[in-house]
Amino acid sequence: MSEEKLYSLRNPWFSISVGITVAIAVLSAVAGLIWFPLLQPNLKLSGIWDAICSAAGVPGLSTQAGAVPPAFKTSNVVMTPEMLTRQDQVSIGRGATLAQRCAICHGPQGVSDANSPNLAGQYAAVTYKELNDFKTGARVNVVMTPFAANMTDQEMRDVALYYAYLPRVPSSLVNPNLTPPAIVVTGAPMRNIPPCGSCHGEIDVKAGSPWLGGQSAVYIKAQLQAFASGARRNDISEQMRNVARQMTAEEIDQVARYYEAQP
Amino acid sequence: MLINKRLILSHFWLAFIVFGAALVLGAWQMFVRSPLNAWHFNPEFYYRSVTAHGTVMGYVFPTLVAMGFGYAISEAALEQPLIGRRWAWAGLILVAVGSVVAMIPVSLGLASVLYTFYPPMIGNPFYYIGVVLVVVGSWIWVALMSINLAAWKRDNQDKPVPLAMFANVAGSYLWGWTAVGAALELIFQIIPTALGLTATIDAGLARVFFSWTLHAIVYFWLIPTYIAYYVIFPRAIGGRLYSDAMGRIAFILFVVVAMPIGVHHLFADPQVGAGLKFMHSVFTGLVALPTLLTVFTIVASAEIASRLRGGKGVFGWIGALPWKNPIMLATALSFVMLGFGGAGGLINMSYQLDSTIHNTQWVTGHFHLIFGGAIVIMYFAIAYDLWPHLTGRALDSLGMMRAQLWLWFIGMIVTTFPWHYVGILGMPRRMAFYDYANPAISPQAFSVTMSAAGGLILLTSGILFLIVLIRGQFAARGEAGAYRFAIPLHMPVRIPVALNSFGLWLALMIGLTVINYGYPIAQLMVLKGTSVPAVYVGAAR
Numbered sequence: 001m002s003e004e005k006l007y008s009l010r011n012p013w014f015s016i017s018v019g020i021t022v023a024i025a026v027l028s029a030v031a032g033l034i035w036f037p038l039l040q041p042n043l044k045l046s047g048i049w050d051a052i053c054s055a056a057g058v059p060g061l062s063t064q065a066g067a068v069p070p071a072f073k074t075s076n077v078v079m080t081p082e083m084l085t086r087q088d089q090v091s092i093g094r095g096a097t098l099a100q101r102c103a104i105c106h107g108p109q110g111v112s113d114a115n116s117p118n119l120a121g122q123y124a125a126v127t128y129k130e131l132n133d134f135k136t137g138a139r140v141n142v143v144m145t146p147f148a149a150n151m152t153d154q155e156m157r158d159v160a161l162y163y164a165y166l167p168r169v170p171s172s173l174v175n176p177n178l179t180p181p182a183i184v185v186t187g188a189p190m191r192n193i194p195p196c197g198s199c200h201g202e203i204d205v206k207a208g209s210p211w212l213g214g215q216s217a218v219y220i221k222a223q224l225q226a227f228a229s230g231a232r233r234n235d236i237s238e239q240m241r242n243v244a245r246q247m248t249a250e251e252i253d254q255v256a257r258y259y260e261a262q263p
Numbered sequence: 264m265l266i267n268k269r270l271i272l273s274h275f276w277l278a279f280i281v282f283g284a285a286l287v288l289g290a291w292q293m294f295v296r297s298p299l300n301a302w303h304f305n306p307e308f309y310y311r312s313v314t315a316h317g318t319v320m321g322y323v324f325p326t327l328v329a330m331g332f333g334y335a336i337s338e339a340a341l342e343q344p345l346i347g348r349r350w351a352w353a354g355l356i357l358v359a360v361g362s363v364v365a366m367i368p369v370s371l372g373l374a375s376v377l378y379t380f381y382p383p384m385i386g387n388p389f390y391y392i393g394v395v396l397v398v399v400g401s402w403i404w405v406a407l408m409s410i411n412l413a414a415w416k417r418d419n420q421d422k423p424v425p426l427a428m429f430a431n432v433a434g435s436y437l438w439g440w441t442a443v444g445a446a447l448e449l450i451f452q453i454i455p456t457a458l459g460l461t462a463t464i465d466a467g468l469a470r471v472f473f474s475w476t477l478h479a480i481v482y483f484w485l486i487p488t489y490i491a492y493y494v495i496f497p498r499a500i501g502g503r504l505y506s507d508a509m510g511r512i513a514f515i516l517f518v519v520v521a522m523p524i525g526v527h528h529l530f531a532d533p534q535v536g537a538g539l540k541f542m543h544s545v546f547t548g549l550v551a552l553p554t555l556l557t558v559f560t561i562v563a564s565a566e567i568a569s570r571l572r573g574g575k576g577v578f579g580w581i582g583a584l585p586w587k588n589p590i591m592l593a594t595a596l597s598f599v600m601l602g603f604g605g606a607g608g609l610i611n612m613s614y615q616l617d618s619t620i621h622n623t624q625w626v627t628g629h630f631h632l633i634f635g636g637a638i639v640i641m642y643f644a645i646a647y648d649l650w651p652h653l654t655g656r657a658l659d660s661l662g663m664m665r666a667q668l669w670l671w672f673i674g675m676i677v678t679t680f681p682w683h684y685v686g687i688l689g690m691p692r693r694m695a696f697y698d699y700a701n702p703a704i705s706p707q708a709f710s711v712t713m714s715a716a717g718g719l720i721l722l723t724s725g726i727l728f729l730i731v732l733i734r735g736q737f738a739a740r741g742e743a744g745a746y747r748f749a750i751p752l753h754m755p756v757r758i759p760v761a762l763n764s765f766g767l768w769l770a771l772m773i774g775l776t777v778i779n780y781g782y783p784i785a786q787l788m789v790l791k792g793t794s795v796p797a798v799y800v801g802a803a804r
Contacts, residue, residue, distance in 0.1 A: 004760045006767060013761030021519065021771050024545065025778050032541030056782055057536025059790065080462045081799045186306070186696045190703055195306070203307050204800060 075138040075234045077129045079208040084124035088161060095162025098155055105143070110166045115216040121168030126210040128160035130234075138234040168263070171214040175261040181254040183247065191246040196255060208236055213262035220256040228252075265335060265652055265746050266344045270351055272653045274331025275646060277359060278324050279729060285319035286725040288312045293678070293718030298699045298708040306695035310375040313693070315366060317378030320635075322397050323362045325484040328642050329438070330354065330404040332487045333431050335649060337408060339746045340425040340494075341415040347407045354407075357400030365393025373801040377693065379477070380445075380453060382469040385797040388457035391449050398442050405439040408432050423758045426510050427494040427748045433514040434486030436769060437479060437521055440776070444475025444525070456797045463794035467534035468787040474525035475780060482521040482550070484634055488641035489513065492561045492594060495648050497749035499590035502568025507751035509560045511762040516553035519771045520546050523779035530617045534793075535783050540614060542779055547612040554605060558598065565594075567752065589664040593644035596672040600636035604629060607683060622693075625686025628679040635721075636675040640668060643728055650735045651743040658735045663727060670724035678717030681710035 009015045037043055037051040045051045054060070099110075102119075106112055110120030119127060133139040134148035135156070148156070182188075184202070187195040197203040200212050212220065226232035227244035235241055244252075265271065292312050294300055330351075338345055345351060367389065368374040374386025412424065412432050424432075448469045456464045493510045497503055504510065526543035529535050566580055574583030585591050607629045610616045620626065650658050658664070685707045690697070699708040761767060787793060 006760045006764065011759075011761070013759050014767060017761070017767065017771070021775065024549070025542075025775065028542045028545035029538075029778075032538035032545075036541065037538065052538070055536050055538025055541075057534070057539065057786065078796075080796050082459070082462055186698070189694065189696065189698060190701050198306075203305060206798065207796070 072233060073137040075129065075133050075236065076136055077132050079125060079129065079236060081207040083207070084128055084157065084160060084164070087165065091158045091161045092165045094155075095158035095160070095165075098159050099162050101147070102159070109169065110163050111169045111171075111214075113216075115218040117210075117216070117219055118169070118171070118214055119163040120166035122163055122211055124157075124160040124164035125208060126160075127163050128156050129208060131156040131159065133234040139232060168211070168214065170263040171216075171260060173261050174214065174263055176263060178258060178261045181251065181258055183251045183255060184258060188246070193243050193246050200259075212259040215259055217256035217260040220259055221252055224252045224255070264342055265338050267334060267338065267348055267351070268653045268655075270345070270348065270355070271331045271335045271649075274327050274334070274355060275649070275653070277355070278327035278331065278642075279646070279732065281319045281327075281362065282324045283725055283729055285316045285324065286722055288316040289320075290718040290722040292316065293715040296695060296697060297711045297715035299712060299715055307372055307375060309695035310377065311369060311372050314375050314377050315369050318365060318369065318394065319362070321378050321480070322394060323358065325487075325634075325638075325642075326397065326401045326438075327355075327358060328645070329434060329483065329487050330358070330401060332490070332645055332649075333404060333408055333435060335653075335746070336427045336431045336490070336748075337411045340427040340431075340748060341411060343411070343415060343418075345407070346411050346414055350403050351407055354400040354403030357403070358397050361393045361396025361398075361400060363393070364396060365390050367393075368801075371801075375800055379473060380448070380469070382448075382453055382456070382464045382466045383795050383798050385453065385457050385464070385799050386801060388454055391454050391457055395446065395449055395454075398446060402439060402442070405435040408435040423755045423763050425748065426504075426507050426751070427490060429511055429763070430486065430490045430493065430514040432765065433518050433768075434483060434490070436765060437486070437518050437772075438483040440769075440772060441476050441479035441483060441522060444472045444477075447475075448472035462797060464797050465787060465794045467532065467793055468784065470529060470532060471526070471535065471780070471783050471787060474528045475522075475776070476525070477528050478525040478547075479521040481630070481634065482517050484638050486514070486517065487645060488597065488638045489517075489557060491641045491645050491648075492557060492597075494748035495645065496561060496590055496594045497564040497568065498747065499648060500565065500568040500585050500588055502564055502571060502749075504749045504751040505560050505563035505567060507753070507755045508758065508762060509556055511758075513553040513556045513560075515762070515768050516556075517550075518765070518768045519775065520549045520552075522772050523775040524550060524612075526779070526783070527612050527617070530614055531621050534787060537614075539779065539783055544612055544614055546775070546779065548609075551605065551609070554601070558601075561594070561598075564749075587661070587665070589647050589661065589668060590644050592665055593640050593647075593668050596668060597637045597640045597644075600632055600640070600672070600675060604633035604637055607632065620686050622691060623686035624682045624690045624692050627692045628682030628686060631682070632675060632679040636672070636679065640671055640675075643668065643671065646728075646732060649746070650732060651741070652746040654735055654738075655740055655743065656735055656738040657741045657743070658731065659738060660731050660734055663731050667724050667727040667731060670720055670727065674717050674720030674722075674724055676717070677720060678714045681714040681717075685710045 005011060006014055033052045033055040034048055037045060037055045038048075043051075043054060045054060099106075105114050105116040106119050107114075110122075111118045130139065131148050131151060132153075134141065134144045135151060137145070151159075180197070180202070183193065184196045187193045187198070195203060196212075199206040199209040205211075223232065224240075224244045224247065227235065227240045228247070230241065233241060247255075292309065295304070295309060334345055334351060365374075368387035369390055371387075374390035376384045376386040376390070380391075408431060412428060415428075416424065452464055452469050452472070455461050493504060497505075524543050524547040526535055526540055527547045530540055565584060566574075568585075569580035569583045572583050572585070574580030607625070610620065611626065611629060647658060647664055686692075688707055690704070690707055690711075697704055697707070697711070699705055699711075
């Protein structure tokens with residue numbers, strides 16, 4: 001057996017198997033890369049090379065040319081899971097001084113009953129993003145916009161890290177025994193609503209999603225309504241607008257009351 | 264001659280223990296997402312369970328069966344003691360350690376990313392490191408099979424390699440090469456991101472790498488089953504293998520065409536061109552060929568056995584087959600499931616038909632029917648056939664074995680047929696929760712309940728299987744004789760060197776991989792701006 005030469009065109013096993021393999025590969029390539037694309041009128045191909053590039057998946061320029069710029073400002077913050085997760089004592093110290101001017105609404109300890117968001121223990125990346133969006137105009141609020149307008153990037157980081165450093169304080173309405181509404185635990189798959197808890201805690205926490213426990217129900221409700229109406233649109237990839245639009249008024253109320261009662 | 268019986272038995276026992284545990288998880292998953300269960304728990308547990316079930320059933324269980332069976336074949340077919348016994352133990356320990364390392368973060372809920380990894384989701388690095396250890400352990404087996412064959416060939420230059428060993432080595436080479444895709448994905452993309460060295464990941468490229476592994480891995484799972492068809496089944500029913508050469512060609516075809524086909528898993532992905540998807544589709548169609556050859560050869564072998572027993576007539580011989588023999592029963596049931604599963608596979612592989620069932624429960628039904636059904640039922644048969652030779656004790660619970668095989672078959676049909684059906688109705692897969700009160704989904708409630716019942720039947724069968732094996736460990740001692748494989752009708756004396764070596768076929772396998780994967784991988788690697796931020800699961804609350 002050993003004297004038989006395998007790698008020779010005279011060996012039928014070699015020539016036939018290689019021949020068939022090459023023939024199938026070439027035929028399928030010709031059909032898939034040239035013939036079928038040319039059969040499709042909607043592809044508007046200019047020739048064989050264009051057909052090959054199109055079918056092989058070479059990225060074309062045409063897809064980028066057609067992008068329509070939005071009529072409003074979008075957030076320019078690039079959110080990553082690591083963003084502002086390291087504690088920096090100097091930064092926190094500076095943030096504590098800067099936060100004096102926030103205290104009138106957000107409370108000296110980052111908690112207040114003024115129906116403005118409680119910032120104590122909020123993820124730094126979240127506070128930073130909102131400040132940035134107020135500054136760039138991606139999010140608009142008559143009170144917050146002027147405050148953020150003159151802040152530098154470092155100042156926004158400092159304030160955000162300071163509030164993240166403060167301990168969370170449970171609100172006076174805390175009631176951990178409250179049954180979570182279905183929308184928080186299971187979402188509504190048929191309306192394309194994922195569970196609130198899959199990003200905002202309980203089930204999982206996703207980068208950029210604020211901690212909602214203990215936030216004022218009035219505030220949560222107002223924000224969901226703003227997302228639903230399109231008045232607020234600084235959410236990444238329209239995630240919250242898509243969710244809020246599909247929520248019923250009753251669900252919005254339930255969610256607001258539920259998160260207010262969470263620690 | 265089986266010498267390293269403890270080595271082989273350890274592989275099988277570890278395989279079947281992890282299989283039993285993952286089976287419990289599977290049945291639980293079937294139950295909690297069915298209308299039988301009022302929704303009242305954290306969906307994260309479901310994904311945790313799916314990750315564990317998939318990782319064990321996909322990476323650990325079949326790999327251990329292939330390794331253990333491979334060592335048995337090497338000793339029995341080559342009639343020489345295993346070379347590299349210590350290495351084989353090291354490989355087993357690596358697989359065991361890797362499984363534990365991977366399962367700890369999964370159990371803690373730190374890596375609920377499912378066994379297909381799904382970047383940009385990123386879990387705890389130890390999960391991926393554990394999977395890599397399992398693969399490295401199995402690569403030791405790949406090397407040992409090759410070394411043992413080479414040593415035998417050196418001493419037996421004029422003899423054809425026994426079919427069982429030829430097929431076994433073919434399977435090991437296929438695995439060695441197909442595991443490279445996922446290994447590249449894990450080592451160069453996912454593990455650096457999981458360790459925090461990079462914050463972004465090219466998910467499209469990762470999916471292409473995974474598809475390199477994802478389809479051919481199925482043929483790696485399948486090869487022990489096909490080996491059992493060719494070299495156990497004809498002997499067990501008292502017949503002869505119809506054609507030795509046909510077997511070699513079937514395994515060679517698996518080596519050559521199982522690789523360049525994985526992109527059919529990415530039909531709905533935008534990062535691969537339509538023309539390349541078509542090329543992968545063509546080669547996927549070709550994979551039906553070795554299966555058709557096998558069905559023909561094995562049915563012909565059964566006919567030979569039946570006519571030797573006095574079977575007569577065009578179809579009358581079927582009745583004369585030894586149906587009480589568990590191997591006969593397992594093979595027949597396996598063929599039925601292979602037939603249905605294969606027919607469904609033809610739908611998955613065609614670009615247009617796939618769009619109707621892509622990412623639905625149909626797909627889950629399909630691979631459970633093929634892998635869990637047709638393949639795993641033959642793993643049971645392999646264990647039943649080998650056990651007396653490994654333990655030196657008789658397996659005499661024949662009735663229980665038949666009941667177990669029937670239950671597995673019935674359970675798998677009852678589980679997967681409704682799954683296929685709800686998939687056609689559009690039910691998405693990999694979801695923890697379905698609102699059956701919703702009028703759009705409520706018609707699926709009955710079918711899902713049925714498949715949950717199927718899961719329970721499968722669990723019963725799995726328990727029976729373990730009982731049979733445990734009873735076998737405590738049965739009376741008895742000499743089972745030498746372990747032999749089926750003899751072909753015409754014993755090969757001289758065979759073409761092409762059917763006795765792998766060089767040409769490995770060259771074609773690698774060549775086709777380069778043709779079908781070269782461009783998409785190169786393009787995605789060169790293209791800038793294709794990475795997305797990683798989404799860490801199980802992050803601090």
